[in-house]
Each structure stands twice: as structure tokens, then as C-alpha cells.
Amino acid sequence: MISYQNRQAVLATKHHKEKAISGPLRDAVGLSVIVPPDLDTDLLGTFTGEVEREGLPSEVVVRKARFGMAEARLPLGIASEGSFRPHPELAFETGNHELMAFVDDEAGTVVVEDLFTLDTNFANIKVSRADDLASFLVRVGFPAHALIVVPNDRIRVNHDERVRLVLDDVPDQQLFKGIADRAALTLAVQQCAALSGDGIAHVETDMRAHLNPTRMRTIAALAVQLGRRLATLCPSCNAPGWGRVAAKWESAEGAGLVVVSETMGCASCTNQQVVTRQPAMVRGATRVNG
Ligand SMILES: [Zn+2]
Incomplete structure (x- = not known):
């Protein structure tokens, strides 16, 4: 039987996501998380959109996990x-859709969990x-x-202003990232406004996990969800990773979209x-890839 107790898995991150992910996975299944030094995850596409990621988000996240596995030469x-987009029902609210993949090349399994939350800045x-x-x-x-x-x-x-903006060939000296103090912000706004043909600076939240405690909290919640999934065994073959793989949604009066099965x-x-669900029992449930 497969057990993750005292096993090591590599986490492909250079944004300190281990702070959010290590604890929940250790608590749930005894798995420890290591981060390889000098991992250049930007090769897979950067968060600010300078390099566009190709493929479905669920493919990108699995590819990223495999990239870390190849670097660290580990089978786990x-x-x-993360992505940021309008809520499917609430037109003026933007949400954070977060995906987390766990790949086990020894068992030949892949688990992808996701979470959609309006708790984002x-x-x-x-x-x-x-x-x-x-x-x-x-x-x-x-x-x-x-x-x-x-x-x-x-x-x-x-196509939609509230969907993540894509920066188009911005030279390094015109792109100010990770600004977290007032003086640097004032200077960046001055310089960018002066450089822009319309005299305007575009300012947006830096969503990289180590610079965004709200997103880090969402990643921690998703790690708990992944841990729960890995701790749940298949009732038929006893393998870890039994959980929701699809859901059917319907509009419900006053409750937006609810899971019906x-x-x-x-x-x-x-x-x-x-499994069919009573809408009242699943309010606040997360949404499977949509
Ligand atoms: Zn099974």
C-alpha cells in the first residue's frame, strides 16, 4: 500500500510557497516538502505575464511539478x-482561482485540487x-x-479588464515589481508616468505569493484540501487521493451557482x-476547473 509518511516531495517554487504548503501536507500524510535552490520557474512563464504560459492551467501546474521533480531527481x-478572474456569477467581483498538483511518478498518479475564492486584493x-x-x-x-x-x-x-493584464515587451527598467515601500512607489509612479505616452502610470497588485499574504493564505487553505485528498483512500483499491474529480453546477435562486452532484x-x-448534493450543504464549496 502507498504511504507518504516520511517521504520527500519537491515543491517547484521560488516564492516561498513552502511556508504555506509544508505544514498541511506533513500534518495530513507525513510528507515533507523540499525546495531546490536556484529553481528558475520563470522558464515556465512568469506571474506578471512577461512570458505567457501555454496550455490549460491544470496542464501548466502539472508541468511545473514535473520540472521540480526533474531538477531534484525525486519521484514526488x-x-x-494562481489566476485572477471575475466570479462566474457575481459580475463585479474578482476571484482567485488557485490550482495545486501532486504528482507521484512511482505510483503513476496525478492529483489536481483547486479552490476559487473572492478573498483577494x-x-x-x-x-x-x-x-x-x-x-x-x-x-x-x-x-x-x-x-x-x-x-x-x-x-x-x-478581453476583460479584470482578467490578469499582460505586459507587452516591457523593458526591465520600465517594470517595477515587488514594490513595498512608499518612497519606491512614488519614484516608480513618477518614472512610469513620464515614460508613458499618455503620462499615466499603471499600478497593480503584485500577486506573487511571497509578496501577497492574502494569496499565501489561499495557498495554505488549498494545501489543507490537497492533504485531505491524499489522506483519503480509494474505497476500491486503497490508493491515496480519492476525491472530487468533477461536479455538476446549477443556478439556484438567491444562491448563485450550487453543486447538484x-x-x-x-x-x-x-x-x-x-454523489448528489443538497444545495444547502455545499454553499461555499469550491469549483472544479471551469
Ligand atoms: Zn482506486
């Missing part, structure tokens, strides 16, 4: 990936001077949460069970 790997604003940022800074929790500043004319916007599945064998 973990990675997480993801936001942006366009200003010509730093003095105009006062209420924005309070709202996004600066300086505990860091910011990114770029010249506004360097921003290419996705869930398909539970095994990471190892083909065993699946469909």
Missing part, C-alpha cells in the same frame, strides 16, 4: 498556480501621480501587499462514484 512533486488603477493612490493603497493592503508599476502604454489588456474518483484506478 508539488506545484501551485487583485486590483489595478491608473494614475498620473502617486498622491492619487491613497484610497487604492488602503484597499489593497499596501505595504503588506506589494505592487507592480509600469508605463500605461505598455499594457495590453485581455459530484463525481468522486480515484487517482490510481478507474473507480468513480456520483
